[in-house]
Amino acid sequence: MNTPFFISWRYQRGKQKNRLVSLISLFSSVGIALGVAVLIIGLSAMNGFERELNQRVLSVVPHAELYSYNGNENSPIQAGKKLENLANSNPNVTASSPFVSFTGLIENGTQLKIAQVRGVDPVKQDKVSSLSHYIPSEQWQAFHQQGGLILGAGIAKDLEVAAGDEVTLLLPQPTEDGKLAQPLRFSLPVTGVLKLEGQLDHSYALLPIEKAQELVEYQPNEYSGIELALKEPFKVQELQMPELANFNQPLYLNTWIEKFGYMYNDIQLVRTVMYIAMVLVIGVACFNIISTLIMAVKDKQGDIAIMRTLGANNSFIKRIFLWYGLLSGMKGALAGIILGVILSLNLTAIIKAIEGFFGIKLLSDGVYFVDFLPSELHWQDVAYVLIATIVLSLFASLYPATRAAKLEPAKVLSGH
Template identity: 45%
Template sequence: MNLSLMTAIKFRQGRRKSGMVSLISIISTLSIAIGIAALIIGLSAMNGFEYELKNRVLSVVPHGQIYSQYGNLDDWQHIQQELEEDKNIVSAAPFISFTGLIENGSKLGAVEVQGVDPQREKAISALPKYVLDDRWQYFKNDSQQIIIGSGLAKKLSVKQGAWITLLIPVSSDNNQLKPPKRVRLQVVGILDLSGSLSNNVALIPLADAQKLLNIGDSVTGIMVNVNQVYLAKSLLGRAILNLDENVTYTSWENSYGFMYRDIQMIRQIMYLAMIVVIGVACFNIVSTLVIAVKDKQRDIAILKTLGANNRQIKHIFIWYGVVSGLIGSLLGVVLGVLSAWQLSNIMKVIESLIGHKVLNGNVYFIDFLPSKIHATDVLIVFITAMLLSLIASYYPAKRACKIDPAKILNSF
């Protein structure tokens, strides 16, 4: 085996005598490298999107919400206590949700207002850390305060510390709309989630929201976080079956599940593309070895006359192809890992050159291209490339065994 490997390396080093063999060998090696690099970058981008979904979106969006089937939730303290006793429930907190308008001078913007407990929110959600300048610590009850999303703040030209008017719809007993309630609030902080999540959201303290809506101690529902986020729907379904009250629920999958499904679908497509792209690149090795066998006929004939058997000849050209695949794979892994590591910075440079963002923050949940390298993906791509290189080397190697040394040497 060592003799076959050494001979294969000598053959590769001496390939420059034939310009065609050298050119095709370089092209096949570069094709493998580019294919592997592209796949590592693509898979790292998908990993980045999944990471941002879990650690940015699902860290600030509740895994599930429990509502009363009719109106507001009155006996929410008892329900919250029952939920917290469930081993699959990590945390539960009341919230109030309503739609309103924010007015700043002549500018108006629709907003989804969330009433949350400022103290409890810090313990159950990562939302406070996305408030700029660490302003969450000044967010408190009975202070006429509001936190608005950065997208909404930009749209309405609102800065931190400014006063805005919140318009709350009011309905009469006969379901007719009355003039909206107008409330002056100070913007205590700006929420920046780097995407569409902060385009139309505003936060006010839970107690203030109850007063503004005149609902006493009632709440809209209870936010719930579970210990296995991707099983949130089934875990919440089991949890409400143990409750005494008649309630319903929604999970994050209703609002953001399509993102996770899209990421997984694209990941599967990437793995399929991996086999096709690397396969095409590796089978360039076939043409390289076929020409190499033709070019090295005299050397093969001499080896056979010196006592080399067909098995050794076959191993020489299998090693020839495997070494080509190994060089291309290692080059592709290095290029792919380095590019994926700096992918976000590379995209920033490209965006500055073309003058606009690749990911629109008004459409996507983030406005930058994330990347996260998983060693497992790199290893799978590398092993697949090496296996395909081995398979591609078999036919030319077998063909080299059929060379008749007497016929070849007599022709020279």
């Protein structure tokens, strides 16, 4: 066994003459453990949010949408099937689906709820998004076969309706003079409920595309736009579509980044800030090692003097206390890793239990895109945290270890 390591290990396990050394060493290890645990938990939460962004948002919202561009006026794409075929010929597009969208009021008795209604083709919609995964399969099948209206879970809850009920859809009636007119009213059955556990539950409703075209008086080949699924959604801003250059209408490309990109940017920003903040916390805890080692050097100066008289050189003494500081940091880091990993793997359940016990909701699905705290542990994050702790512990040990190596044995022994 490496002799300096063995001696430092004995110093760590043995009783200190000065109990204050043991107390400061304990506080240092606890501080490092808490910093490491919090950093692992925080990074796991950010990983969880990024996973949910990919699975719940990017799998549901369109990666890109093509609209007709006609100044401030809303006008349909007139040659919809031609545009769909052109879009599908792009090598970066994996699938496309036409849609008809409009804003309407949904009424049930005295309850009113505004919704973004989207008419979709169920078969094509399954190719561009995973919306159907968040709707009971029998309800999605009924929507495919019988039509009707699928409501977001938040809308259904506010209107106090469920699958099988009927609601009234109110649409503004266009007038030539621009005056307000009695809204158009359509009675529609509720076929199903969409539950994403996020923002879209409170604003989204689905209709079969044929029914939506009928309600807004579009022709069968007229659409509000075309949804696109891409091979690489994170490179959507680099998307080029030269196939559309000669299309007979001006078009506008809207991407998911314009609607939800702030979420991804916020996650990356918080992750960076968390790295910096927690490394500083661990750094402060590691620098308690300086105090511990300085007092340990003073406590062990008799031993140091004896080892020097027996032939130990400066490097030997220095390595003893470098190992001493490293072991102090490693004890805290390992304790923090164990605590952080256990809590990270059970974070969602723990937060749900806290919410249930206190009767509070930490994340509102009306504000965030999920209504729970997700967590996903990445072992490379654990490795980075461990490496950072080791480096900081070694750095904090340098000064006391160098000071120990410079002790003069004659002066020390003359005082004993």
